[in-house]
Amino acid sequence: MAETPGERWDRYFGFEQPYANQRDAIEAAIEVGSERGYLAMEGPCGTGKTMAALTAGAALVRDGDYENVVVVTPVKQQRTQFVEDLRAMNAGLDEPLTGVALVGKRDLCPYGREGVFPDDVGVHDRCEDLRENTAGLVESEGTGDDMAATTAAVGGETEDVWWDPQRASDLVKHARPGGTGQRQITIDTLETAGAETPYPRTQQSAPESMSDGEEGPLYCPFEADWYARNKGSPVGFEAGENHVVTATEYLPAAAERGTCPHRAMGVLLESAEVIVGNYNHLFDPGSRPLLESVLGEETFLVVDEAHRLEERVRDLLSNRVGRQTLKRARNDFAQLLTRARQSGDHRQQVEDELASHDVPLRAVEQARDFYDDLLGWFDDRIATYLDAEFGREWRTGQLDVLPDHDIEVPLRDPEAVERDELTAWAESAGYTGDLWRSLSTVGVAVEQVIDELGLARTPVCTAVGAVMSQWWECDHATYLREVELEYAPKDKRSVSEPWEAQYTAGLVLFECMPGETLQEIFDGLGGGILMSATLEPLDVFAEVAGLESLRAANRPVVERTYTLPFPESNRASLLVDTTPFTARNRGDPDENASPETWNRTRDEYAQVLRALARSPGNVLLAMPNYREAAWAEGYLSEVVEKPTLLDESSSNEETEALKQRFFDGDGKVLVTSTRGTLTEGVDYDGDKLHCCGVFGIPLVNIGSPRVTAVRRAYADAFGEDQAFEYALTVPAVRRARQTIGRVIRGTDEVGIRALVGQRYVDDARHSVFPYLSTGEQAEFVRLTPEFLDGQIHQFWDEHGNPE
Numbered sequence: 106m107a108e109t110p111g112e113r114w115d116r117y118f119g120f121e122q123p124y125a126n127q128r129d130a131i132e133a134a135i136e137v138g139s140e141r142g143y144l145a146m147e148g149p150c151g152t153g154k155t156m157a158a159l160t161a162g163a164a165l166v167r168d169g170d171y172e173n174v175v176v177v178t179p180v181k182q183q184r185t186q187f188v189e190d191l192r193a194m195n196a197g198l199d200e201p202l203t204g205v206a207l208v209g210k211r212d213l214c215p216y217g218r219e220g221v222f223p224d225d226v227g228v229h230d231r232c233e234d235l236r237e238n239t240a241g242l243v244e245s246e247g248t249g250d251d252m253a254a255t256t257a258a259v260g261g262e263t264e265d266v267w268w269d270p271q272r273a274s275d276l277v278k279h280a281r282p283g284g285t286g287q288r289q290i291t292i293d294t295l296e297t298a299g300a301e302t303p304y305p306r307t308q309q310s311a312p313e314s315m316s317d318g319e320e321g322p323l324y325c326p327f328e329a330d331w332y333a334r335n336k337g338s339p340v341g342f343e344a345g346e347n348h349v350v351t352a353t354e355y356l357p358a359a360a361e362r363g364t365c366p367h368r369a370m371g372v373l374l375e376s377a378e379v380i381v382g383n384y385n386h387l388f389d390p391g392s393r394p395l396l397e398s399v400l401g402e403e404t405f406l407v408v409d410e411a412h413r414l415e416e417r418v419r420d421l422l423s424n425r426v427g428r429q430t431l432k433r434a435r436n437d438f439a440q441l442l443t444r445a446r447q448s449g450d451h452r453q454q455v456e457d458e459l460a461s462h463d464v465p466l467r468a469v470e471q472a473r474d475f476y477d478d479l480l481g482w483f484d485d486r487i488a489t490y491l492d493a494e495f496g497r498e499w500r501t502g503q504l505d506v507l508p509d510h511d512i513e514v515p516l517r518d519p520e521a522v523e524r525d526e527l528t529a530w531a532e533s534a535g536y537t538g539d540l541w542r543s544l545s546t547v548g549v550a551v552e553q554v555i556d557e558l559g560l561a562r563t564p565v566c567t568a569v570g571a572v573m574s575q576w577w578e579c580d581h582a583t584y585l586r587e588v589e590l591e592y593a594p595k596d597k598r599s600v601s602e603p604w605e606a607q608y609t610a611g612l613v614l615f616e617c618m619p620g621e622t623l624q625e626i627f628d629g630l631g632g633g634i635l636m637s638a639t640l641e642p643l644d645v646f647a648e649v650a651g652l653e654s655l656r657a658a659n660r661p662v663v664e665r666t667y668t669l670p671f672p673e674s675n676r677a678s679l680l681v682d683t684t685p686f687t688a689r690n691r692g693d694p695d696e697n698a699s700p701e702t703w704n705r706t707r708d709e710y711a712q713v714l715r716a717l718a719r720s721p722g723n724v725l726l727a728m729p730n731y732r733e734a735a736w737a738e739g740y741l742s743e744v745v746e747k748p749t750l751l752d753e754s755s756s757n758e759e760t761e762a763l764k765q766r767f768f769d770g771d772g773k774v775l776v777t778s779t780r781g782t783l784t785e786g787v788d789y790d791g792d793k794l795h796c797c798g799v800f801g802i803p804l805v806n807i808g809s810p811r812v813t814a815v816r817r818a819y820a821d822a823f824g825e826d827q828a829f830e831y832a833l834t835v836p837a838v839r840r841a842r843q844t845i846g847r848v849i850r851g852t853d854e855v856g857i858r859a860l861v862g863q864r865y866v867d868d869a870r871h872s873v874f875p876y877l878s879t880g881e882q883a884e885f886v887r888l889t890p891e892f893l894d895g896q897i898h899q900f901w902d903e904h905g906n907p908e
Contacts, residue, residue, distance in 0.1 A: 117163040119156055119194035126667040127153040133665055134161035138405055138632040139170050142661025143652055145411075147640035147878060150850050151670040154636050155183070156190045158407045159379070161634065163194065163202055166378055171405040171631055175396065176381045177388075178409035179417055180786045187381045187409075188349055195347035203342040204349035205373040207382035207395070213356055213366040215297040215327060221306055230563065232367075235325040242276060242311050242324055243332045245269040266335065272315070273332035277363060280309045280326035300357035302327075327365035338372035339364050349379075374399060384414075387626065389421040406633030410786075412640055412839045415619055415649050419815075422616040425589065426572045427609060428483060434548070434569035435476035438469050440562060441551055458557055462550035472547050472566070475536050482530055484602060486588055487610060490514050502597065504607050512608070514588040517581065519813035522821075525586040527612070528577065541577035544570030576614055582821055583618040585814035615811050617818035624651025628660070639842040641666060641878045645835050648823060668880035671852050677900040678885040681861040681893060683709050685871075686729065686801030694736035709890060710800060711740060713861050716893045718745045720857060722772045722795030722907035727779040727844045729801040737800075738776040745774060752777035768793050772907070779803035785843035790850040795907050796897075797848045798859040799841045802873060804833055838876040855904045857897060860885065 114131055123131065126148065134144045138161060148154045162174035176187050188206050195201035210229055211217055217228030245268055281303050282292040295306045304326050311321025331337070339362040340355045342348040350373060352366070359369040374380050375398065385392040387400075408414060445455040445466060456466050491499055491507065498506045516525035531541070548566035555564050576586065590608035597606040604610075616622075627633070640646050643664040647653045656662040683706075684690055690706040703711065718724055718741050726741075728734040731754055738751040750767055752760065752775060760782055767775045772795070777783045780803050805812055812833070820828035841860060848856040866887055867874040874882065888896060901907075 113168060114160050114164040117167070117194055117198070118160045119190055119197065123157075124151075124153050124670060126670060127157045130154070130157040130665060130667070131161050131164075133663055134158065134634050135164055137661050137663045138162075138165050138634075140661045141402075141632045142663065143627065143632055143655065144634045144636075145640060145643055145646060145650075145652060145662065145664045146634060146636040147638065147643065147666045148636060149638045149667065149669040149880075150846060151852070152638075152667050154409070154638075155186050156194070158409075158634050158636065159187065159190055159194055162379065162405045162407060165405050166202070172403035173377065173399055174379045174405045174407060175387065175400065175630075176379065176407040176409065177384050177386060178381075179384045179413055180410055182786065182788065183409050184381055184383065188351055191379055191381075192347040192349050195349065201348040202378040203376065204345070204379035204381065205342075205355075205370065205377040206349070206351040207370060207374065207380065207386055208352045209385075209392075210367050212352065213370065215295055215302055215360050215366070216308070216325075218297050219295060219306070221295070221308065226563070232325075234563065235323060236328055238311075238322040239276070239324040239328040239332070240268070242315055242321065243268045243270075243273040243329060245272075268332050270333050270335055273329045275315070276309075276311065276324060276329035277326050277333055279312050280304045280329075281363075297360050298357040300361040302360050303363040325365065327360075327363060328368065330362075330364045331368040334364065336368070336372065338369040340369050340373070342373065342377070371395060384417050385421065388418045388622075400630065402629075402631045404630045404633075406627070406630050408633065408635040410637055411635040411646070411650070412637040412836075412843070414623070414635070416836065418619040418623060419616050422619055422622055424572050424575060424614040425611045426569055427611040428480070429609075430565055430569060431476060431480055431483070431612075433564075434566040435473060435480065437548070437551055437555065437562065437564040437566040438473035438476070440560060441469060441554060442466075442473060444558065444560065454558070455554065458554040459550055462553060464547055464550040468543065468547050469551060471540060472544055472551075472570075475531075475540060475544070478534060478536075479527075479531075482527070483588070483610070483612070486514070486526070487590070487604060488602075490588070491604060499603055499607075502603055504603065507604070507607050508592075510592050512590040512592075513810045514590070515810035515814070516586045516588065519585060519810045520817055522582045522817070524581060527586060538577055542574050544573045546570070572612075572614065576612070579614065583616065583621070583818050585613075585615040585617060585811060587613040587615060587810065589613045615814065617811075617815045618822060620649050620651040620654075620822075622651075624654040627651060627655060628658070632661075638846055639839045639878075642835065642876055645831055649819075649831055666878060666880075668878070669849065671849055671854070673884060675853075675855040675904070676849050677857045677896065678881070679857065679859040679893070679896065680865050680874075680885045680887045681713055681798075681859055682863055682866050682869075682887055682889050683713060683861060685864050686710060686862045691733075694732050700740075710861070712890050713798070713800070713859075713893060714741060715744055716890070716897060717796055717798040717857075717859060718747070718749070718774045719894075720796040720897050721901050722856075723767060723789075723793060724772070724774045724796045724798075725783070725789070725794055725844075725847060726774065726776045727781075727784050727797070727799045727803070727841075728776065729779060729803050731778045731781070733800070734776045734778050734781075738774075741774055741776065747772050747774055749774045749776065752781055752783055754778075754781070757782075779840050779844050780805070784840065784847065787847065788850060789847045791854070792907060794848055794856065796857040796859075797845050798861055799844050800861045802834070802837050802862065802864055803840045804837045807833060834873060835876055838873045842877065842881070855907075857900060858885075859893075 114135060130146055137144050165171045166174060178184055184206060191204045210232055214228055214232050216222055222228060222231045293306045295302045295304055308323050309326055311324050315321055340358045342350055344350050344354045344358055355369050356366045359366040386396050387393060441455060445452040459466060495506050516527055517523050545567055548570035552564040552567050555562055589611050593609045595606050600606050647662060652662045692704050714737055717726060726737060728737055735751060738749050742749040750763060750773055752763055767773055779799055815832045816828045819832045823831055845858040848858050863869045864871055864873050866872060
């Protein structure tokens with residue numbers, strides 16, 4: 106007799122009984138997953154999304170439909186939740202699912218963690234250099250036929266071994282105290298993550314016996330140990346609780362045994378049934394290679410916090426190359442050309458080395474000239490822009506005339522699909538597409554020749570060339586090209602151009618339409634779940650995330666929306682009908698600092714602010730931006746008796762300290778921006794929050810060139826009528842919904858949720874009411890400001906004062 110859907114997954118569910126919504130979500134995910142499709146799911150807090158996704162994935166993997174489950178989420182707290190739920194699931198299984206949680210290389214490199222690398226070298230770049238050096242040192246000295254005949258089990262598969270494990274072992278021994286590399290009596294051993302490694306803190310050079318009698322290059326003994334183990338790991342899944350390993354386990358365990366923790370993580374993920382990572386691991390072209398070998402049609406994907414998908418992936422797919430990096434690329438070519446000019450022998454040597462890569466010396470000269478002229482154009486374009494916008498005073502060092510924030514300089518009209526200024530300049534200067542496309546290839550050759558000639562340089566010309574090639578090749582409809590000036594004040598004495606004391610400049614290739622890339626990624630996998638507490642409207646999400654394109658190609662796409670499962674009687678949900686809180690209606694907050702100067706709109710909102718702020722317990726008030734937050738907090742600090750706190754754009758440490766002040770002690774009022782970091786991804790459980798109000802629609806700056814370009818691209822893809830809605834309104838309403846979702850986090854919690862502004866009301870002009878979920882539309886009650894105070898008192902009279 107065939108198993109029912111319940112019999113397929115009940116054995117994997119990690120808790121006693123599933124919620125009704127949870128059961129439906131699991132069975133919907135299994136059904137669509139078995140048909141190689143995707144489930145798009147909105148499930149508020151309390152739905153049990155994490156365990157539902159893991160249960161569905163486990164059933165599909167163990168039943169043979171898939172080989173692995175890959176989970177990606179941008180929130181660290183959610184990655185921890187997936188690990189905890191997977192461990193809870195495994196606790197009840199005779200054969201636990203093997204799982205691994207991924208972290209970045211910077212968090213795992215023992216040398217980088219302990220500050221051994223020079224301050225002017227990034228951990229990632231230094232690791233890559235050491236890896237290349239180590240690979241060169243462990244390479245087998247046998248013939249190609251000899252190496253092809255040698256195999257090893259690597260990552261669960263048989264692989265031709267091009268390295269010599271014995272040479273790798275010799276490098277490991279050389280680095281250990283007492284080895285041939287140690288010439289000192291007292292060794293300062295490297296320690297990290299509470300583990301003592303078998304190597305000293307100092308960087309190791311290869312022994313003379315492995316480098317033609319000379320002191321060899323720096324190498325990484327942790328990397329060498331990985332080769333000595335035939336790309337194996339000394340850490341297995343049994344090191345983690347219930348066979349789920351995280352950096353807490355594999356970092357110290359690998360470091361203690363002398364193996365690269367990042368490599369150990371890579372070995373584990375090759376055979377893991379469940380892999381938990383962040384968005385970068387799947388969507389960032391630079392980070393994706395770590396996962397590439399385990400991704401395919403046998404992968405079941407879980408995308409958590411999917412309401413962030415569009416914005417985060419857009420950032421990951423956009424490219425930036427700084428002015429200083431362009432100069433370094435120019436200097437890479439210039440250094441090699443200088444070497445060639447030193448003598449006839451040197452020129453012949455450089456030409457011979459380049460010829461082995463099929464690159465003539467003339468190509469290096471052309472690349473150098475291009476970057477040299479590009480830098481001149483770049484500086485002129487910045488100066489011209491600053492002159493036009495802020496006058497010429499900045500040229501004399503009067504930098505106070507320049508704004509203290511980032512500046513976008515679009516290189517085409519964001520409203521039009523046309524060639525950008527840089528491309529047009531290049532063509533007029535004779536730099537054709539053939540040259541742009543060749544820059545990466547020439548860069549590879551130059552970097553290898555620099556290395557082969559032993560020139561003291563860390564080149565960047567390959568990476569810069571790749572961005573330049575993309576700049577030329579990408580279309581002008583879905584990419585906006587800009588000059589970006591990032592506000593980063595510096596010592597005037599350290600710069601060559603006056604504006605450099607105020608900004609760090611770069612070229613930006615901004616991705617407007619991530620949906621096309623998302624569709625390609627999803628299409629290359631077997632199926633999965635995309636889920637969030639705020640995914641509605643699901644038809645809009647399906648369009649912008651590429652799911653509609655999959656559906657058009659006959660891949661199944663199923664949608665589910667669940668309501669908040671906690672008792673409705675425990676919460677008051679209010680739509681406060683006030684004049685729309687737009688910049689035009691409310692005026693400038695700096696010009697309305699006191700009640701005497703307020704216009705009618707601002708006075709109306711002050712009344713709502715007072716009423717909500719005086720609600721018992723902790724109150725979170727979210728304004729459209731930080732300027733309005735400062736105005737609101739300044740006013741409330743004068744008219745309410747409880748302490749008021751202002752969240753500003755600040756460091757993570759300052760934000761964390763502010764959050765703890767809010768949580769500690771008696772009730773307070775915290776005022777922030779709805780687009781800030783305290784309005785989503787923060788768990789205000791228990792008595793941490795009792796009332797939340799969102800004021801206005803938290804739209805991004807609609808005048809920004811990037812936002813304008815996104816609207817233009819969306820209009821081309823989805824129609825002019827939907828462009829503003831898809832690009833701006835829906836994401837803004839999701840931010841508002843995320844914010845009010847902070848209040849009720851458990852069955853016994855009580856609180857007030859308020860959306861303030863006429864646009865939240867049904868049938869209002871430009872109403873966003875249709876973008877609320879069906880449950881919210883049914884539950885939120887409309888009222889005007891004069892009735893708000895009474896509603897608040899009535900609610901707390903019924904539920905007891907939390908203070």
